[in-house]
Amino acid sequence: MKSMTFGPWYHMIKRGDFLKGGFFMALNGIDVSQYQGNVDWNQVKGAGIAFAMLRGGYGKNNVDPYFHQNASACQKLGIPFGIYWFSYAYNAQMAAQEAEYCAALAKQYKVTWPLAYDLEYDTVRYAAQQGITIGKALATTMTAAFCDKVKASGYIPMYYSNLDYYRTMFDTERLPYDLWFAQYASAASVSDMAMWQYTSTGSVPGISGNCDRNYSYKDYGKGTVSPEPAPSVPDIYTVQSGDTLSGIALRFGTTVSSLAKINGISDPDVIYPGQVLRLSGSPVSGQTIYTVKAGDTLSKIAADFGTSYQTLAQLNGILSPDLIYPGQKLSIPSGSSTSISYYTIRPGDTLSGIALRFGTTVSRLQSLNNISDPDKIYAGTKIRIN
Template sequence: MKHKRLKQSKQLAVALAAAFLLVPVATGMVELNDQQLPVVQAAKGDHGVDWSKYQGANGIWGYSDDKFAIAQIGGTTDGYNCYDQWTYSTQVSGAIAQGKRAHTYIWWQNVTTNWQADQALNYFLPRVQTPKGSIVALDVESGNQNTQAIQHACDRIQQAGYTPMVYGYKNYLLNHVDLSYLSNHEQLWLGEYPDYNVRRQPNFGYFPSFNNVGIFQFTSTYIAGGLDGDVDLTGITDNGYKNGNPQEPKSQTPAVQQGKQIHQVTHNYTVKSGDNLSAIASRYGMTVNALVALNGIQNANLIYPGQVLRVADSGSGSTVTKKATTPITSTGTQVYTVRYGDTLSGIASRYGTSTSTLASINGISNPNWIYPGQVLKLSGGSSTRVYTVRSGDTLSGIASRLGTSWTALKVKNGLANANLIYPGQTLYY
């Protein structure tokens, strides 16, 4: 994980023989203490990555055969206040566009009561952009923890229709929670690194042996510069997708839909000697920025022969460019950041809508006055309504009157205390 992670010294978790008992053996070799030893491959063996904001709006892939990405939606550091990860929805969309499976994780720190767990999940579950059935993992690697609060959260995740997992380092988890109890209820996603050298394949000599491990994070340096590399041991990353097909999610979200739409009008292109991104983008009617965003390219000046890029189909360059460079919020709403020289009518024309619609969605009274840096919603209509709190109102009473729940009102309006509202306050529903 990349959340101000404190690098921990890694110790040998198990004897190699123990790893042999847990996963099937296949041919191959790895280096361990300068000796050649057999590789132990997972039964499923799909490789993938996990992302936070440090991997940018569209994420970074390690290798063309990566099959999944697990993106951070946000989290909590104090157990009370939640934060959003601005990169989450576009990373989900980018993974689907690339033909990869997308999953979700939540940074989980200092959540020590069921009440705190409920507040966090009341906030995040409505914002999950990966499909039903997909992984929603709790990143348990720092701060104070409580076994029952974690299990309560996992139960909530499962009840919401997702696949719960617990991520962390084995030693930390053993010292802070009842890991045996948790592993008897859901699969674990454990990290253990033999070193910080670039590592393409897992070294199972450092496998953190434990009951019910579903994903092994075997390196934080999957590529030069740093990137977490993971291997699926049980096929759990197929969850949420019919037969593991990223283009057949079990439910649709705005980010998944956008990713599918991009995938359907793009195809693979294999970089040849002498190619550069500018020429490739021009050939397929795309901008360089769109090509970089679509493919999660870390350095626009560094591509190599044999690299596989996703490019626009003939006649779809402008469509792909627009979709690949249009951000999505954590609730799935497309947004646009106003630039110098923009007009509301020009933005409306660019995105196939009307000036009056944009003004209505964004509560703009004067369509001739917008400013650089302003964030405009491009979709979502004007369906959001408001209610002005009156004397004697309670949140539960308002919710009943409006046909919604008090928890939904609390989340939508970012209320820290459901019992503290005041006359004249404006609530969105």
């Protein structure tokens, strides 16, 4: 076992931490998966291993083929263990579902250590193949979704990170969970970890080949905690990068259809970072839904419907009035009106002639109807005049 410097860890000591002779000590452990094959857990225990982290599985409920064998042996021999789940999620809902898979395995045993979320380079690579880029905001959101679900299931949440991802992929201020930190060095570069995976080339009796070795700076005891009462749902939520409406619904204990109805969202797949959503309350009645077109501005839409851009921004949770998108659905408040007129193009019509007839301009007609070439209009097409 490598020598440890105890002093820097005094500030982490809390109720339940492992103390011996008045000094803080590290517990010696391993983590294993199918790649370690058949493990002789009797020898492992005899070698002084105090805990194990077992891979439960990966992705969409792919259970590690050695998990049940390892978990049964640990439980029989009284070796405390936790479970980690290798993630192939690329949104918060998928990450929360992976937590449910992990918790379902834990319920079959006396799991005494955390359930850990394992997001690594292969997670990001797989997401990229699906056309999704996982950055810091999305990685943090997915980690929070996994850990929140674990906690709600009555277990202790944890997340795994190496130094690279600790610096670039996780917003630790949004992750108030225990950190399982991986750095293969003589000393770790962070001080807020609960567990340190310090080598991937460890040797332990009872295991053929290399295995990961860990120090834990917490003794989790029985490990499980009673599920906390569900937190009160806030009135509003600001959409973050990587959020989906289904993920938000899952996080706050509601449904996609309810959120869509309350917020006047016609397409649940279209929400935007910075958009403010109401999480509860009655649907707003008497509203018109308008689909933003290329070239639209919020002030122009407001003028068309006889309202103000401030009213539209507040009603639709728009933080910046300059940021609206073609295809975005906007709720128009009841009582707003404008005398919108339409005209069906006839053979021989020109856009300039139509503009002249109705006292408007060619450019205005182009903007209202998304016409890129004013010389190309077609008989039978219905266009908006104002």
